[in-house]
Amino acid sequence: MSVEKKQLNFIEQIIESDLKSGKHKEIYTRFPPEPNGYLHIGHAKSICLNFGIGKKYKGKTNLRFDDTNPAREEIEYVESIKKDVKWLGFDWNEEVKFASDYFDILYEWALEFINKGLAYIDDQTAEEISATRGTPTRPGKKSPFINRSIEENLDLFIRMKNGEFKDGEKVLRAKIGMDSPNMHMRDPVMYRIKHTEHHRTGNKWCIYPMYDFTHGQSDYIEGITHSICTLEFENHRPLYDWFIDKIYDKKLTRPRQIEFARLNLSYTIMSKRKLAKLVEEKIVAGWDDPRMPTISGLRRRGYTPKSIRNFADKVGIAKRNNIIDVALLEYSIREDLNKTAQRVMTVIDPLKVTITNYPKDKSEMIEAVNNPEDESMGKRNVPFSRTIYIEKEDFREQANRKFYRLKPGKEVRLRYAYFIKCNEFIKNENGEVIELLCTYDPLSKGGKSPDGRKVKGTLHWVSVEHALNIEIRQYDRLFSIANPDGNKNKKFNEFINKDSLILLKNCKAEPFLSNAKDEDKFQFERKGYFCVDKDSTENNLILNRTVTLRDNWSKRKINFKKS
Ligand code: ATP
Ligand code: MG
Numbered sequence: 254m255s256v257e258k259k260q261l262n263f264i265e266q267i268i269e270s271d272l273k274s275g276k277h278k279e280i281y282t283r284f285p286p287e288p289n290g291y292l293h294i295g296h297a298k299s300i301c302l303n304f305g306i307g308k309k310y311k312g313k314t315n316l317r318f319d320d321t322n323p324a325r326e327e328i329e330y331v332e333s334i335k336k337d338v339k340w341l342g343f344d345w346n347e348e349v350k351f352a353s354d355y356f357d358i359l360y361e362w363a364l365e366f367i368n369k370g371l372a373y374i375d376d377q378t379a380e381e382i383s384a385t386r387g388t389p390t391r392p393g394k395k396s397p398f399i400n401r402s403i404e405e406n407l408d409l410f411i412r413m414k415n416g417e418f419k420d421g422e423k424v425l426r427a428k429i430g431m432d433s434p435n436m437h438m439r440d441p442v443m444y445r446i447k448h449t450e451h452h453r454t455g456n457k458w459c460i461y462p463m464y465d466f467t468h469g470q471s472d473y474i475e476g477i478t479h480s481i482c483t484l485e486f487e488n489h490r491p492l493y494d495w496f497i498d499k500i501y502d503k504k505l506t507r508p509r510q511i512e513f514a515r516l517n518l519s520y521t522i523m524s525k526r527k528l529a530k531l532v533e534e535k536i537v538a539g540w541d542d543p544r545m546p547t548i549s550g551l552r553r554r555g556y557t558p559k560s561i562r563n564f565a566d567k568v569g570i571a572k573r574n575n576i577i578d579v580a581l582l583e584y585s586i587r588e589d590l591n592k593t594a595q596r597v598m599t600v601i602d603p604l605k606v607t608i609t610n611y612p613k614d615k616s617e618m619i620e621a622v623n624n625p626e627d628e629s630m631g632k633r634n635v636p637f638s639r640t641i642y643i644e645k646e647d648f649r650e651q652a653n654r655k656f657y658r659l660k661p662g663k664e665v666r667l668r669y670a671y672f673i674k675c676n677e678f679i680k681n682e683n684g685e686v687i688e689l690l691c692t693y694d695p696l697s698k699g700g701k702s703p704d705g706r707k708v709k710g711t712l713h714w715v716s717v718e719h720a721l722n723i724e725i726r727q728y729d730r731l732f733s734i735a736n737p738d739g740n741k742n743k744k745f746n747e748f749i750n751k752d753s754l755i756l757l758k759n760c761k762a763e764p765f766l767s768n769a770k771d772e773d774k775f776q777f778e779r780k781g782y783f784c785v786d787k788d789s790t791e792n793n794l795i796l797n798r799t800v801t802l803r804d805n806w807s808k809r810k811i812n813f814k815k816s
Contacts, residue, residue: 262570264302264511268310268479271509280312281478281506283350284338285468287319288330288452290525291540291547292337294561294582295516301565302513303481304343315475316345319352321467323451331452333540337548342558352471353453359462359470360414362500363425363444367406371499372443373399374409375426382424386431386439393431393439413446416459420446427466429495437492441465469493470500472508480508483515484574514571519735520579520806521546522745527738536746537731543786543797544731544753554728555774555784555799560589579730580807583800590774590782590799592626598635598668598713599762599777601725603642605717606689608673611639616716620699621669624776635763637670640717642761647712648689650678657710659689665710668778672697672708713778720761724795726786727755730806762794769794776802 261269271277282303286296307314316338320326335349366372375382375398387393401409413423425444433439443466448459469492472480490510501507517523522531523546531537531545540547543554551561564585568577598621618634647658647665659665664674677690696703700711733750740748766775774784775796783796 259566263572264306264479264481264513264570265309267509267511268306271478272310277478277506279478280306280310281314281476282307282312282481283315283317283472283475283477284345285317285319285352285471285482286334287322287325287464288327288334289322289325290330290529291333291545291549293523293525293528293548294518294521294546294551294564295523297337297341297548297561298516298565298568299481299483300338300341300343301562302570304338304341304345305562305565306479306481307346308343312478313346314343315347315350315477317350317352317471317475319464319468319471320451320453321352321461321464323447323449323461326452328452333549340552340558341548341561350471350475351453352467353451355467355471355474356454356458356462358474359467360460362470363410363462363466364407366427366443366499367410367425368403369499370403371428372406372425373401373428374406374413374423375399375440376423379421379424382426382442386436389434389436395431396426396440399428399440410444413444413460414458416448418446420448422446425460427492427495435488435491437465437489438495441492465489465492466496469496469508469510473497473500473505476506477508478506480510482510482512484512484572485515486510487512512572514574516568517574517576518546518579518582519576520730520732520737522732522738527745531746534746536749543726543728552772553786554797555590555772555782556586557589557593557774560586563589576736580804583804586782586800587802590776593624594774594776594782595623595630595765596621596625596776596778597763597765598715599723599725599760599766599780599783600642600644600713600715600720601727601757601760601777601780602645603715603759603761604645604648604686604689606641606643606673606691606714608639608641608691608693609676610692613639615639616718619670633765635669635765636716636719637667638716638718641667641714642717642720643667643689643712643714645686647710648675648678648686650686658712659691659710664708665712666697666700666708667693667714668711669700670698670714671695671700672702713780715761715763717761719764721764721767721794723760723762723766724793725757725760725783725798726795727757727798729753729755729798766794769796774799 284303304314375396385394424442426440431439444460447461541549541553564582616638619637621635623630652660659675671693673691673693675691678686679688681687731753732748734748737745737748769785781801782799786795786797789795
C-alpha cells in the first residue's frame with residue numbers, strides 16, 4: 254500500500270472549491286439510513302465518507318433516519334444503527350434527526366403544491382398507475398383525474414389526511430407530465446394512504462409522504478450543503494430539484510446532491526432485503542452472525558473500527574460501480590491486528606506429545622514475546638512440562654523433504670522452548686496416530702541452537718496439564734463464489750460456503766487466555782486472528798476466527814515465512 258499523501262477525491266474537490274469560492278462557510282453533511290435493517294459494510298463506507306468529511310472540514314454531520322415507511326421500520330433498527338455509527342467512531346451533530354419530524358411541514362408543502370396547481374389527487378389503483386407509466390421510450394398516459402380543480406384536490410387531500418379513505422384508494426401525485434424520458438418525473442406519487450402506526454408518530458397520520466417527496470426536502474430543511482448519495486439516486490435528482498424549486502427560499506441553503514458508486518464486495522451480498530432473508534431462513538444465526546457483512550457481524554467477527562475505516566479509505570470514492578475484492582477487507586483487519594493483537598499459543602486439533610527425557614514432575618516457565626511488532630506489549634511466561642499438545646497436522650508419519658514439521662527421526666523447534674526429536678509414535682486400533690514420543694535437548698532452551706545445528710520447523714504447543722479447554726468457531730467466507738448475486742438462474746443462497754463455520758470444541762490454549770474478556774482479540778500463533786465471542790461463559794471460553802494469517806483464497810502461491 255502506498256504511503257504517499259492521498260489525492261483529494263472528487264467529492265472533496267467539490268467541497269474545497271465551494272469553501273474557496275465562499276459558496277459555503279461551513280460544510281454540512283448527513284447519513285440518512287432507513288431504519289429497516291442492520292447496517293452493512295456498504296453503509297460503513299457511506300458513514301466514513303459523510304462523517305469523515307464533516308470531521309475533515311470541521312463541519313457538521315447529521316444522523317437522520319429516513320422513516321417514511323411505517324410498515325417496515327422498527328425501533329430495534331434505530332437503536333442498532335446508532336450503536337454502529339458510534340462504534341465506528343463517529344458522533345452526530347445535536348440530536349438524532351428523523352424524517353418523520355418533518356411530516357407537518359411536508360404536509361404544508363403538499364398543500365402548497367396543490368394550491369399552485371402542481372399536484373392532484375388520483376383515484377387510480379397502484380396497478381393502474383404503474384400500467385399507465387409507459388416506458389423510457391414511450392410516454393405514459395395522463396391520469397383521468399388530472400383536471401380536478403384545486404378546490405377539489407384540497408378537499409380530497411384533507412379528507413385523505415382525516416382518514417376518510419382506505420389504503421390505496423387515493424394518492425397525491427405531482428403534476429409534471431407523462432412524457433419525460435426519466436420515469437421518476439412522470440407524475441410521481443407524493444403521498445399515499447397507510448392506516449399503519451408509525452414507530453414515532455403513532456397514529457397521528459394515516460397518510461405518509463413518499464421517500465422521494467421527503468428525502469431532498471429533509472436535506473433542505475436541515476441546511477445540508479452536500480447531499481452525498483449512491484449512484485442509483487442520480488435519476489431522482491431532477492425530481493428532488495423540481496420539488497425544491499417550488500418551495501425554495503433564497504435565504505436558505507440549497508443542498509447539492511453528489512452521487513458516488515456504492516460499495517460492492519466479492520463473496521458477499523449487500524442488500525438489507527437479502528441479508529434479512531439469510532436471517533429469516535436461519536442460514537445465519539442473526540444479523541450479528543460473524544459471517545454477515547453487517548457492522549455488528551464484523552464487530553463480532555473481530556473487526557475493529559479502525560480496520561473498517563482504513564478499508565473505506567483504501568477503497569476510495571468512485572463514480573462507476575465496481576466490485577471490491579473482499580481480500581482487501583481481510584487485509585485491513587490483518588494489518589491492524591498484526592500491530593495490536595496479543596500473541597498466544599493455541600492448539601486447535603490436539604495431538605499429545607510425551608517428552609520422554611523430561612523429568613516427570615517438573616514444569617517450568619518459558620518466556621514468550623507478546624507481540625513482536627510492539628515491544629511495549631512485553632513478555633509473558635508460558636508453562637512447559639513433559640506432556641504437551643501440538644497440532645495433528647504438524648506431524649506426518651511419512652513426508653517428503655519439504656515437510657519441515659515433525660516426522661519420525663526429525664527434529665523441530667518448539668516455539669520459545671526447546672528442540673525436540675520424534676523417536677516413536679503410537680497408533681490406536683483405527684490406525685490413527687494418537688501420541689508421539691520425543692526427546693528434547695536441554696541445551697536448546699529458548700529455542701536456540703546449542704551447537705549451530707539447524708532446524709527448519711517451529712511449532713506452537715500447549716502444556717497438557719496447564720491447558721485451558723476452549724471452543725473455536727472457525728469462520729470463513731459465507732459464500733463459495735465471488736459473485737453469489739450475479740447468477741440469473743440461481744439464487745444467492747445456493748452458493749453458501751458449507752465450511753463457512755466449523756465448530757471445534759476440544760481446542761487447547763495456554764493459561765494466559767483464562768483472563769480473556771468479551772471482544773478481546775488475539776493472534777493464535779500460526780493459526781490466525783481470533784476474538785472472544787459474547788456467547789462465552791465462565792466455564793466455556795469461545796473464540797471466533799476473524800481471519801487466517803494469510804489469504805488462503807487467492808490462487809497465488811504463498812511462501813510461508815519461517816517464524
Ligand atoms: P440496501 O440496498 O442495502 O437496503 P439502502 O440504500 O436501501 O441499502 P439506506 O438505509 O437507504 O439503505 O442507506 C443509507 C445510506 O447508505 C444511503 O445514503 C445509501 O446511499 C448508503 N448506502 C447504502 N448501501 C451502500 C453501499 N453498498 N455503498 C455505499 N453506500 C451505501
Ligand atoms: Mg433504501
